[in-house]
Amino acid sequence: MDREAIYQRKIAELEKREQELLEQLQKRETFYEKILDEIPMNIFVEDKEGRTIFANKQACECNGKTRAELVGQTVFDFFPRTIAENQRKEDLKVWKTRSLLTKEVIVHFKGEEVHMYTGKTIIELEDGLKEEYLLGFGLDISARKIAEQKIEHMAYHDALTGLPNRWFIQRYLEEFLTENKTLAVFILDLDHFKTVNDSMGHQAGDELLKEVSKRLRSMFPEEYIIARWGGDEFILLAPNLENENEIITISEEIIHMMSIPFSYADQQFLVTTSIGISLYPFHGPDIVTLLKNADRGLYTSKNNGRNGYEIVV
Structure with a gap:
């Protein structure tokens, strides 16, 4: 074999090897792209x-x-x-x-x-x-x-009524009490709620709680916080009230709302509420004192015959 033939063969081998390397490189690039695409x-x-x-x-x-x-x-x-x-x-x-x-x-x-x-x-x-x-x-x-939003909503809202719960209220008050604003706290307790449960069944009690929640939400602006405090108790937080007359007006509106008969299974019945009220910062500098005083007003209202309200003094 002459030198020219050897030279041509070497060139052919190199070109073949180069083509093989290019094909391998293309396969590798395609392989990496496939991984990244998945x-x-x-x-x-x-x-x-x-x-x-x-x-x-x-x-x-x-x-x-x-x-x-x-x-x-x-x-x-x-x-x-x-x-x-x-x-x-x-x-x-x-x-x-x-x-x-x-x-x-x-x-x-x-x-x-x-x-x-x-x-x-x-x-x-x-x-x-x-x-x-x-x-x-x-x-x-x-x-x-x-998922996070659902979990947070479940953590801070009542499953039955959809209202904020006591944990929401605690968090809200922690933030609100750092501001220089007034805040009225109303704690509502349904009078003789146990009688409804015992005489008409727990389903009737649940429907009553949901209807009270619905009525309360329809009464007040968005900046008012309405929550289920637990059991048959609700809480209303009303910011920036200027005087006691506004507190009285809200209390009487709630009493009037509860005077409208409730219905369940083609039966109508009446349920009243007792309300205890405290006002920040006058009736407590912190969450515990404020809630404690509102609760004290609630029990005073019950002891006075129920279906009324009491502003703590």
Whole structure:
């Protein structure tokens, strides 16, 4: 075999080897893309100028574009300018600090509000060229947020009436009493509630509690807090009342509301209420004293014959 033939054979072997390496590289890239496409979060990579180098399947779907359409584009190409400028500021901050930046954001996607946990950091390729890129991700945490909201609602609301419960009241008062405002506390107890339970059944008692809750909610503005304190007791928190006459007016409105007959299983019956009232800061500087004094007023009202109200003195 002459030298030319040997030379041509070597070239053919090198070209074949090069083709094999390219095919392996393409398979590896396809393999990595496949993995990233199966991860249930948005993943993208940008260069220092903010141009998209890579976006996985979910990131493409989120932006309504194909990978080919996203590659080479910046946030200014697919976000409103204000949002794009904020995104770019974040990118530059990450490039400057070279640290992981995470946050929770709310975005609107396909007409729905979506809670996202997002992050950005800098990665360096160990290929001898020391090339650096910005790696970003976004994880949809809407389901977790909804679950958290449900758990919090269950923790701070009564299951039967849907009203806030005593734990909600405790938290509300802790925050409110740090402000320099007046607050009237009304504790209501349904008179002879046990008689309703015993004579008509617990279902009737539950329906009565729900109807009282409904009536109370319809009587007062949103800034008034109405809660089920426990058993057959309710609590009303009325902020910024200016004088005792306003307290009396509210109490008499509640007494009048309770005078309207209740109905259950084609039966009508009457239930009255006794009310105890304290006023912050005059009847107590803290939660415990305020509630204790309102409760004291409640029992005074009951001892005076029920179906009335008593402002603690």
